[in-house]
Amino acid sequence: xxxxxxxxxxxxxxxxxxxxxxxxxxxxxxxxxxxxxxxxxxxxxxxxxxxxxxxxxxxxxxxxxxxxxxxxxxxxxxxxxxxxxxxxxxxxxxxxxxxxxxxxxxxxxxxxxxxxxxxxxxxxxxxxxxxxxxxxxxxxxxxxxxxxxxxxxxxxxxxxxxxxxxxxxxxxxxxxxxxxxxxxxxxxxxxxxxxxxxxxxxxxxxxxxxxxxxxxxxxx
Ligand SMILES: NC(=O)c1ccc[n+]([C@@H]2O[C@H](COP(=O)([O-])OP(=O)(O)OC[C@H]3O[C@@H](n4cnc5c(N)ncnc54)[C@H](OP(=O)(O)O)[C@@H]3O)[C@@H](O)[C@H]2O)c1
Numbered sequence: 001x002x003x004x005x006x007x008x009x010x011x012x013x014x015x016x017x018x019x020x021x022x023x024x025x026x027x028x029x030x031x032x033x034x035x036x037x038x039x040x041x042x043x044x045x046x047x048x049x050x051x052x053x054x055x056x057x058x059x060x061x062x063x064x065x066x067x068x069x070x071x072x073x074x075x076x077x078x079x080x081x082x083x084x085x086x087x088x089x090x091x092x093x094x095x096x097x098x099x100x101x102x103x104x105x106x107x108x109x110x111x112x113x114x115x116x117x118x119x120x121x122x123x124x125x126x127x128x129x130x131x132x133x134x135x136x137x138x139x140x141x142x143x144x145x146x147x148x149x150x151x152x153x154x155x156x157x158x159x160x161x162x163x164x165x166x167x168x169x170x171x172x173x174x175x176x177x178x179x180x181x182x183x184x185x186x187x188x189x190x191x192x193x194x195x196x197x198x199x200x201x202x203x204x205x206x207x208x209x210x211x212x213x214x215x216x217x218x219x220x
Contacts, residue, residue: 006062007065007066009032010078012043014139029052033055041053057082060089072109075116084125097110117130130159131163135191179219
C-alpha cells in the first residue's frame with residue numbers, strides 16, 4: 001500500500017494555484033507557501049480546510065515532498081537557502097527555463113541542449129531526491145484537463161526509482177495518469193519545446209492510449 005507523504009506547494013502563482021486546487025479535488029491535504037503568508041492564507045480560505053497555509057521556512061520543516069512552483073532561478077535560490085532543511089526530501093521541479101523574448105514569445109535561458117532538470121539535479125541538497133514533473137502542460141490544461149475520463153497523462157522523470165510511487169501518487173491526486181519518461185537526463189523532452197511537452201512537438205494533452213500509440217517502448 002502506498003502511504004501518502006506530506007506535500008507542500010511553494011510558490012502560489014499560476015502553477016502552484018492549479019496544483020493546490022487539483023490536490024483538493026483529489027482529496028489530498030496540501031501545505032501552501034509563498035513569499036507572503038497573506039497569499040497562502042487567501043488560497044487556503046478559497047480552497048478549504050485541506051489546504052494549510054504556512055511561511056516557507058515552516059513548510060519546508062513540515063513536508064516531505066515539495067513542488068517548487070516558482071521560476072527556474074528561484075528554485076536554485078530556494079535550494080541554496082534551505083540546503084540543510086531539504087536534506088533527504090523529495091523535490092518536484094515543474095520549471096521551464098524560459099523568459100520572454102523580443103517578439104512576444106519565449107526563449108530558452110539555458111543552452112539549447114541543456115535542461116532545467118539536469119541543472120537542478122546538480123544543486124540538490126544532500127540525499128534529496130528529484131523528480132521533474134507537473135510542468136508538462138500549460139497552466140490552462142493543468143487546471144482544465146485534470147480529472148477527465150479517460151485521464152490525461154502527465155509525464156515525469158527521475159533518477160531515483162524509490163520515489164516513483166510517491167510521484168505517481170502526486171500526479172494521480174492531481175487528476176492525471178503518470179507516465180515516467182526515464183531519468184533526469186530525459187527532462188528536456190518534458191520541458192517547453194521538448195517532444196513530449198504541450199508547448200513543444202507534442203502540442204496537446206494526451207491520454208495513456210495515445211501514449212501507447214506513440215509505440216515508444218520506454219514510455220509503455
Ligand atoms: N504558467 C505555465 O503555463 C507553466 C507551465 C509549466 C511549467 N511552468 C513553470 O512553473 C513555474 C511557475 O510558473 P507560474 O506560471 O506559476 O509563475 P507565476 O505565476 O509567476 O508564479 C510564481 C510564484 O512564485 C512566487 N515566488 C517567486 N519567487 C519566489 C521565492 N523565492 N520563494 C517563494 N515564492 C516565490 C511568486 O510570488 P510573487 O508574486 O511574490 O512574485 C509567484 O507567486 C515556472 O518555473 C514555470 O516555468 C509554468
